[in-house]
């Protein structure tokens with residue numbers, strides 16, 4: 163089975179189609195690097211050098227470290243690195259990097275808080291005893307503290323500081339923690355340490371054994387879902403604008419195709435002709451429906467008045483009749499609300515919930531589509547499920 167990584171798993175969670183294009187079809191894209199990614203790489207390599215030199219009994223001065231950073235910046239900089247934010251130049255980002263390193267250096271100098279065990283180390287993570295489910299990753303710096311604890315350090319050059327709850331559920335370092343616990347039998351416990359360099363801030367967290375067990379289970383389930391996926395559905399969203407597979411993704415490739423055509427040819431494209439006709443007919447239909455709805459509403463009002471005036475419940479025409487019924491309509495709290503939960507509890511208390519609850523087949527369909535239950539449960543359900551493929555058409559406006 164494939165050796166997974168946190169970024170592979172995240173890619174699938176973001177968009178299964180992107181996962182397919184990147185990892186299964188292995189489509190090569192023209193790599194465009196953003197200045198933020200470039201800055202991250204340069205800062206990481208400067209910190210790696212700092213600790214590698216320390217391991218060789220050489221303490222870099224701050225000036226030496228900044229010189230190294232600036233030299234690497236100049237040597238590796240190319241003009242096709244993208245600066246998206248308006249009003250900023252490459253030098254602004256270079257100065258940001260220098261500031262991050264200066265703050266870090268001053269905060270931790272003389273760097274004797276811990277002993278570096280590994281730098282930019284590839285770590286293998288096994289999620290099950292049989293070694294079927296494997297992951298790998300790279301730890302920025304692994305250390306051992308004086309009291310025998312291990313720490314997994316991760317350098318972040320993010321422009322935003324994440325919430326502590328987000329870090330409490332961060333998967334990447336927690337997976338590395340499983341790997342470290344397997345790799346170093348003398349480990350007492352492991353701390354996960356994030357360095358948010360822009361904010362000169364260190365945030366740490368850890369995971370209990372129960373949390374790690376749950377993480378293993380969830381990750382195995384996610385890997386099973388990926389391995390069994392045959393459709394790799396696209397999940398279009400705001401991240402599409404940053405997706406390097408935009409031009410070959412079935413959600414966008416037609417747009418790329420027609421954008422390359424001159425205006426007169428573009429309008430003759432079969433797809434464009436069909437969608438334009440479809441949109442026109444849909445709009446005419448919608449307009450007509452609205453008119454019919456308004457007429458029906460007026461007739462219903464008139465029928466209600468007639469039935470009340472004549473004290474009749476059924477009104478006869480020449481070939482049809484209309485029954486005018488006066489029913490009460492009940493409303494209940496919506497699903498997933500506190501009130502709905504309380505209502506269910508009341509029904510449960512009186513042993514009546516079963517009588518008025520029904521199987522939610524659309525929720526069940528979603529579970530089956532996402533393979534989100536245990537395989538034996540899904541297998542047992544299999545004989546009651548018929549799969550029918552149906553094309554659906556969704557008409558919407560193109561973003562300007």
Ligand code: SF4
Pocket residue numbers: 177179180183396397398399401402405406407408411412413414
């Ligand atoms: S462009 Fe959007 S929908 Fe297509 S693969 Fe990329 S993220 Fe997925």
